[in-house]
Amino acid sequence: MNYEILNLEPDEHVILEVRKHWIVFAGHAVGLLFAAFLPFIILTLFKIFLPSLIIIKIPGNTSALFLFFYCLWLLALWISFFFDWTKYYLDVWYVTEKRIIIVDQKKIFDRGISNLRFDKIQDVTIEVEGFIPTLLNFGNIKVQTASEDNFDFLLTNVRNPEQVRKIIFSQHNEIGDKFVRTVGVRKE
Amino acid sequence: MEVNPFTLPPLPHFITSFFISVPVLLGILGLFFIGYFILVLILLYHWTSYGMKNQHVFVAQSLFLIVSVSLFVTAGLSLYYFQ
Numbered sequence: 001m002n003y004e005i006l007n008l009e010p011d012e013h014v015i016l017e018v019r020k021h022w023i024v025f026a027g028h029a030v031g032l033l034f035a036a037f038l039p040f041i042i043l044t045l046f047k048i049f050l051p052s053l054i055i056i057k058i059p060g061n062t063s064a065l066f067l068f069f070y071c072l073w074l075l076a077l078w079i080s081f082f083f084d085w086t087k088y089y090l091d092v093w094y095v096t097e098k099r100i101i102i103v104d105q106k107k108i109f110d111r112g113i114s115n116l117r118f119d120k121i122q123d124v125t126i127e128v129e130g131f132i133p134t135l136l137n138f139g140n141i142k143v144q145t146a147s148e149d150n151f152d153f154l155l156t157n158v159r160n161p162e163q164v165r166k167i168i169f170s171q172h173n174e175i176g177d178k179f180v181r182t183v184g185v186r187k188e
Numbered sequence: 189m190e191v192n193p194f195t196l197p198p199l200p201h202f203i204t205s206f207f208i209s210v211p212v213l214l215g216i217l218g219l220f221f222i223g224y225f226i227l228v229l230i231l232l233y234h235w236t237s238y239g240m241k242n243q244h245v246f247v248a249q250s251l252f253l254i255v256s257v258s259l260f261v262t263a264g265l266s267l268y269y270f271q
Contacts, residue, residue, distance in 0.1 A: 003240055058208055064270035068213060071263035072220055073257065079227050082252050086231060089245070090238050103238075108230065111238075 006094060006101055016167050018093040021138035021159040025088040025115075032077050039070055083108055093155055095167060098175070100143065102153055116153060118175040122146040126161040129133050133157075141165065210271045217263055227258070 005013055058065060090105040104112040121143055126138030137159045143153040158164055232253070239245035 005238065005240060060208070060210075064266045065208065065213075067266040068217075068263050068270065071259045071266065075220070075224060075259045075263075078252070078255055078259065079231070081226060082231055082248065083227075085248060086234050089248075090234065108234065118233045145257075 008096060012096045012098055014096055015171070016095040016164065018141075018155060018158055018164050019094065020088060020091065020157045021136060021154070023132070023136055023138065024157045025085060028084045028088075032081050035077055036074060039066075039073060057117050058129070066108065093165075095171065096149065097171060098155075100168065102155075114153065116145060118141060118168075120145045120147055121168070121172050124165050124172075126165050128161060135160045136174075137161075143168070210267055213267055213270065217260075217267070221260065224256070 006014070008014070023145045025129050028129040087105050087108060089102060090111070092105075094101040096105070099118060100116045102112075102116060104114070106112070123144045125142045125144070126139055127142070128134055128137070133139050136159075138157050140154060140156045141158045141164055143156045144179070145151050193216055232249070235245050
């Protein structure tokens with residue numbers, strides 16, 4: 001892995017990458033898989049209910065023509081699948097020893113990067129709601145900040161939110177302890 | 189010519205020989221390829237710029253390109269069999 005783009009400090013490393021649960025992406029994938037079979041379904045329905053409509057005189061091999069258009073259809077679905085995957089994969093939180101780097105990939109050309117230092121974190125809340133989220137262990141995670149504008153960061157459908165929360169809190173506490181030690185030494 | 193007033197006229201047949209021909213289909217394939225190529229460039233830009241040389245991205249990229257090329261070759265071959 002090459003984290004150059006994140007502009008990490010020399011003594012900073014990525015501890016954890018937080019992404020949405022794969023089930024979110026699988027939902028899109030299943031939709032596209034259904035769309036891949038759609039031409040066959042439509043053709044079958046026409047054959048059953050409106051057979052007269054599909055009698056079209058074509059000068060050539062009809063199967064080859066169907067295959068041609070079907071390949072174009074599959075190509076359109078294939079690239080759409082990878083656009084979805086790219087949005088899913090690039091929407092990520094990087095947790096380092098010092099901060100959380102939040103990459104918000106809303107659309108393919110809509111990308112925002114925010115930094116959240118652990119000393120600015122006020123609270124981390126998780127929310128696992130519903131049967132499937134509980135079963136597959138995913139939910140929403142919200143990080144509340146202590147900044148003046150009280151800006152909150154939310155990542156929905158995160159896999160294993162409890163573990164993410166623990167890691168964020170442990171880093172937060174470590175930073176807090178370091179701060180207390182430093183201030184304590186100065187006072188002494 | 190007798191016209192039965194109680195039956196609907198038959199649906200017209202499409203005259204497809206005019207627009208479904210190999211040169212026209214090649215044109216469609218060419219236009220589709222140009223559009224696809226632009227989208228591929230967008231994806232590759234995102235993967236190289238933000239993918240951080242991750243192995244998952246490399247696997248996705250390889251799979252994407254292999255399947256895309258295979259489908260384009262199949263589309264091209266289908267035109268050969270169509271004529």
